[in-house]
Amino acid sequence: MLIANDPAQTRSAGSAxxxxxxxxxxxxGAAQLGSGAGGDATPRTDAAxxxxxxxxxxxxxxxxxxxxxxxxxxxxxxxxFERAGD
Amino acid sequence: xxxxxxxxxxxxxxxxxxxxxxxxxGLAARVAGAATSIGRSAxxxxxxxxxxxxxVSAGRDVAASLDPGAAAxxxxxxxLAQLGTRVEDAxxxxxxxxxxxxxxxxxxxxxxxxxxxxxLAAGLTGxxxxxxxxxxxxxxxxxxxxxxxxxxxxxxxxxxRQDDERAANALRAAAAMAPKAASRAPGPLSFLDLKTAxxxxxxxxxxxxxxxxxxxxxxxxxxxxxxxxxxxxxxGLDASVGASxxxxxxxxxxxxxxxxGGGADVQAGAKGSVSATVGDEDTFAITPSLDGRxxxxxxxxxxxxxxxxxxxxxxxxxxxxxxxxxxxxEVHVNPAGILDTIQDAPRTIETIKDLID
Numbered sequence: 001m002l003i004a005n006d007p008a009q010t011r012s013a014g015s016a017x018x019x020x021x022x023x024x025x026x027x028x029g030a031a032q033l034g035s036g037a038g039g040d041a042t043p044r045t046d047a048a049x050x051x052x053x054x055x056x057x058x059x060x061x062x063x064x065x066x067x068x069x070x071x072x073x074x075x076x077x078x079x080x081f082e083r084a085g086d
Numbered sequence: 087x088x089x090x091x092x093x094x095x096x097x098x099x100x101x102x103x104x105x106x107x108x109x110x111x112g113l114a115a116r117v118a119g120a121a122t123s124i125g126r127s128a129x130x131x132x133x134x135x136x137x138x139x140x141x142v143s144a145g146r147d148v149a150a151s152l153d154p155g156a157a158a159x160x161x162x163x164x165x166l167a168q169l170g171t172r173v174e175d176a177x178x179x180x181x182x183x184x185x186x187x188x189x190x191x192x193x194x195x196x197x198x199x200x201x202x203x204x205x206l207a208a209g210l211t212g213x214x215x216x217x218x219x220x221x222x223x224x225x226x227x228x229x230x231x232x233x234x235x236x237x238x239x240x241x242x243x244x245x246x247r248q249d250d251e252r253a254a255n256a257l258r259a260a261a262a263m264a265p266k267a268a269s270r271a272p273g274p275l276s277f278l279d280l281k282t283a284x285x286x287x288x289x290x291x292x293x294x295x296x297x298x299x300x301x302x303x304x305x306x307x308x309x310x311x312x313x314x315x316x317x318x319x320x321x322g323l324d325a326s327v328g329a330s331x332x333x334x335x336x337x338x339x340x341x342x343x344x345x346x347g348g349g350a351d352v353q354a355g356a357k358g359s360v361s362a363t364v365g366d367e368d369t370f371a372i373t374p375s376l377d378g379r380x381x382x383x384x385x386x387x388x389x390x391x392x393x394x395x396x397x398x399x400x401x402x403x404x405x406x407x408x409x410x411x412x413x414x415x416e417v418h419v420n421p422a423g424i425l426d427t428i429q430d431a432p433r434t435i436e437t438i439k440d441l442i443d
Contacts, residue, residue, distance in 0.1 A: 004375075009130050009132060010130050010132075010133055016127035017128070018306065019123070020123045020124045023116065024120050026112055027117055041176075042088065042169060042250045043250070044250050045254045045257065048253075048254040048255075048258045049106060049257055051258065051261045052260055052383065053258070055262075056159075056261070056264040059264035059266060070128070070423070073141065079354075081194075083360075085347055
C-alpha cells in the first residue's frame, strides 16, 4: 500500500538532505582559502581569492541552512504520514 | 615585483598558491558531491501533492545551480595551480641567472682587488698587464650577463602578470557562481501567508440570485496540504500553524439549485486534520475527518447544496480551549448516479453469468 512505503522513503530523504546540509557547512569551512597566498607576484589573484573565499563561504553557509531545513521538512512530512497510517 | 642582482624578481609563495589550488579542487569535489546527493535525495517516490512539487523543485534547483559552480571552482583551481607552477619556475630561473650575475660580480671584485694590489706593488716599474686583461674580461662578462638576463627576467615577470590576471579572472568567475540565497537556493518552506478578505453583496447572475457576506483574516506561518491514496480510499492530510478568524453567510437560488451556508471560525496556534474519502463521487461518498487543534479556538459551519446532482451537506464543529478537536462529516448523494448503477445491475448480472457459464 502506498501509504506504508512513503514514511520510510521520505524520512530517508530528509536524513540524506540533513547530511548534505552538514557537508555543505564543512565545505563552507574549506572555502576559507585566505587571501595573500601568492604574495607580491600575484596581487590580482590574491584579491580574487579573498573574494571567492568570502562569497562561497557565506553562500554555502546559507545553502546549508536551507538544505537542512528541507531535510527537516521531509522528516516532518514522514512523521505526518506515519501518524496518518496508524 | 622585487629585485635580485639587478634582475626583476617575482616575490611570492608558489607553494601557498599550489596549496590553495588543491583546497579549491577539494571544495569543487565536495560541492559536486553535495549537488548529486541533494538532487537524488529530493526525489521521493510515493509522495505526491503541491508541497512535494515545491520540495522536489527546491532540491533540483540547488543541485542544478551547484554543478556549474563546482565546474567553475575546478577551472579556477587549474588556473591557480598553473600560476603556482609558473611563479615557481620564474623564481628558479631568475634565481639561477641572479646567481650567475652575483658570481660574475664577485669575480670582477676579485680581479679589481688583485689589479690594485699589483699596481701598488709594481710602483712605477711596470704595468700588470695580465691582471688588467683579467679585470677587463670579468667586467665584460658581467656586462654581457646583465644584458642577457635583465630583459629575460623582465619578460618572465610580464608573463607572470598575465598569468596573474588569467587566474584572477577564473577566480572571479568562480566567485560569481557562489550560491546566492535570493536566486539559487530554495526559499524557506515555512512562510507567512497573510490574507485578509471582506465582502458583502447581492448577486443576480446567470439567472441566479444570491446574497452573501463574509470577512476573514489569516496569518499562516506554515501550511501542509497533501492527498494520497491506494485506489479505493483517498487520504487527506491538512495542517497549518498560525492564526485565523473568519465568518460568512450566504444563500443562492438559481437554475442549478439552492445553496445555503454559514460559519464562523477563530483559531490561534496549530490545527490539523486527517480525513479519508470512501466511495465514488459520482454516486455516494462519505468523508469523515478528525480535527486536532493546539491553541485557543472554536469553529462551526454548515453548508447545504441541493442541485441536479443531488444533496450535498457539509457540517462541522470544533472547540479547543487550549488543546482540543472536533468532528466533521461530509456526505455526498447523487440520485442520478445511483439510479444509473441500479439500472446497470441486471446488465452486470448478465455479464457475470456469461463469464461463469
